[in-house]
Amino acid sequence: MIEGNYDRLLKSVARGFFGGPRTVGLLFRPKEAIEGLSSRHLLKRLFLRIVSHLPNVRIVTILPFDIEPAFAKLASGWIYDPQMWDLTLLERPIAPNSDLFLRVKETANGRPVVVSLGAQNTGKGFDYFTKIWCDSSIIRSRFLFVAAGQVASKSKTLAGEFQSNGGCLLDRHLEPFELFSLYEIANLVWSCYSPTYDQASGIYGRALQLGRPVAVREGSYLARLSQQLNHEVVPIRFEDTAYATQALLSASSLVSAPSPTVIAPQAYELRRRSLSGLRNAFGIEE
Known part of the structure; x- marks a missing residue:
């Protein structure tokens, strides 16, 4: 790097x-x-x-x-971000079931689940994520928002408001099996990041590999990449909570239950192309 x-x-x-x-x-x-x-x-x-x-x-x-x-x-x-194809290198299937999965499923009570994973800070859109939840009773009645990962000190107050309004918050480091549990239950993975954080994303990459729809910022690199790869997204304008609320309510794919977590065939093609690009960079003949 x-x-x-x-x-x-x-x-x-x-x-x-x-x-x-x-x-x-x-x-x-x-x-x-x-x-x-x-x-x-x-x-x-x-x-x-x-x-x-x-x-x-x-x-x-x-x-x-x-x-x-x-x-x-x-x-x-x-190349494609290695976190868009690294799961294809696993020697055994992902086994995501956990107590966390069951807890979130019970809390959701049939509502579609939107998850924000990893570091929770302004750049990763956590503050915006919490505002959408706290500002809209319709969102709270129709969805369950889950934020899982360590919250930055500057966002602790918003995290408290998020939790007091019924949001599901895990303010700590996640074990890999817990992370995959949340991908398993997610109807939508949050990758609507700040314009200052416009780059590749491991959270997005694993969502793509596991066939999960993703919320992305309109015009971002991730939005363009999703269009290129024909991956399902919900485009959202950053810091526009009214627009985000309508976009989520209009996303018909979010009303269905998530499918089993399996590695998408497309990830193997991304791996092939990326390894070819790396061999070319190192001057290794294929």
């Missing part, structure tokens, strides 16, 4: 000048380098434009160039 490891990248690039191996770096957050105006983002943009064109270096984004052609100015190639 390039972000956070620039020193290691530079050392590896330097070795490459003296006969060392090819350097391949994964670029997680290309948008800030494309659109950012701060001195840090401008330096990142300049750095990537130079490094990605060096003969023994390959910079690879984890989102396809099709959804943002400007990626090609910063990178040599692309």
